[in-house]
Amino acid sequence: MNSDLVYGLVTGVLFGFLLQRGRVIRYDKQIAALRIQDFTILKFMLSTVVVAMIGTYFLYDLGAVKLSIKPMIVGGVVGGGILFGIGWGLLGYCPGTSVAALAEGRLDALWGIAGSVAGAALYAETFPWIQAKVLTIGDYGKITLPQVFGVNHWVVIAGVTVLAILFFRWAEKKGL
Amino acid sequence: MSRDGWNPYVAGSLTGLVSVGSVWFAGKYFGASTTFVRAATVVEQAVAPEHASTLDYLVKHAAKMDWQAYFIVGIFLGALAAALLFGDFKVEAVPPMWRRRFGNSSVKRGVVAFIGGVIAMYGARLADG
Numbered sequence: 001m002n003s004d005l006v007y008g009l010v011t012g013v014l015f016g017f018l019l020q021r022g023r024v025i026r027y028d029k030q031i032a033a034l035r036i037q038d039f040t041i042l043k044f045m046l047s048t049v050v051v052a053m054i055g056t057y058f059l060y061d062l063g064a065v066k067l068s069i070k071p072m073i074v075g076g077v078v079g080g081g082i083l084f085g086i087g088w089g090l091l092g093y094c095p096g097t098s099v100a101a102l103a104e105g106r107l108d109a110l111w112g113i114a115g116s117v118a119g120a121a122l123y124a125e126t127f128p129w130i131q132a133k134v135l136t137i138g139d140y141g142k143i144t145l146p147q148v149f150g151v152n153h154w155v156v157i158a159g160v161t162v163l164a165i166l167f168f169r170w171a172e173k174k175g176l
Numbered sequence: 177m178s179r180d181g182w183n184p185y186v187a188g189s190l191t192g193l194v195s196v197g198s199v200w201f202a203g204k205y206f207g208a209s210t211t212f213v214r215a216a217t218v219v220e221q222a223v224a225p226e227h228a229s230t231l232d233y234l235v236k237h238a239a240k241m242d243w244q245a246y247f248i249v250g251i252f253l254g255a256l257a258a259a260l261l262f263g264d265f266k267v268e269a270v271p272p273m274w275r276r277r278f279g280n281s282s283v284k285r286g287v288v289a290f291i292g293g294v295i296a297m298y299g300a301r302l303a304d305g
Contacts, residue, residue, distance in 0.1 A: 079303075
């Protein structure tokens with residue numbers, strides 16, 4: 001087993017452990033977030049985003065890491081986001097972490113995993129049409145928010161961090 | 177044991193640190209959906225090999241146990257370890273919130289979960305996420 005695979009396994013174990021401890025791989029928690037009843041999931045996700053954003057850009061400034069920027073294709077990102085939201089609401093698990101839900105004993109996640117593989121196969125089936133008709137709508141290439149606003153990335157990082165903290169305070173005050 | 181779990185800000189922040197470490201040491205950002213495409217390739221090559229070879233998207237995502245595949249295996253093992261360690265492991269086919277609204281049928285729940293999985297994964301791939 002080469003080092004890449006060991007890194008994958010160890011990183012996954014740590015992530016899976018924290019997902020379980022954060023109680024975020026539960027149907028009831030995920031759906032309660034979508035029903036605006038319990039924001040455990042959002043607190044977990046936004047905390048991850050803020051810490052990862054600060055840490056990754058800090059290392060980027062030191063020249064220690066490369067960024068992985070996805071292209072902003074409106075047809076793909078907006079269309080895909082809407083479909084993902086509908087699917088997430090029905091499944092009640094995020095497809096990627098549904099294996100963690102299964103590990104907790106949630107057998108319905110197995111159906112979701114099977115459906116996710118079928119969804120990937122369906123995407124492969126329709127890919128030629130999607131590539132020609134949807135992934136050509138509003139293709140802005142690999143852009144970032146700092147580029148769009150024309151500011152240093154730390155301005156955006158500070159802004160997102162402040163918004164996240166304000167959101168956390170609001171959520172705590174509302175008891176969500 | 178603690179059925180309440182950890183504070184989500186703490187668990188989430190620690191996850192952020194794990195993500196930063198992954199990018200730093202392995203050059204890998206978290207991701208999972210490509211592995212579902214590779215799994216689809218495995219299934220289609222088994223049931224309809226000729227058709228599979230005509231689909232560029234599956235040819236491009238050949239079956240492979242790469243960093244991400246091991247990442248997903250790790251997620252399963254890590255969650256299993258935590259669930260067992262903290263007494264959270266519980267076999268359950270129908271989640272409580274679903275049962276209160278839609279009843280106790282695990283088939284009904286399974287069919288909707290399957291359809292949800294299809295749509296969510298289709299959307300994830302479409303958004304390149």
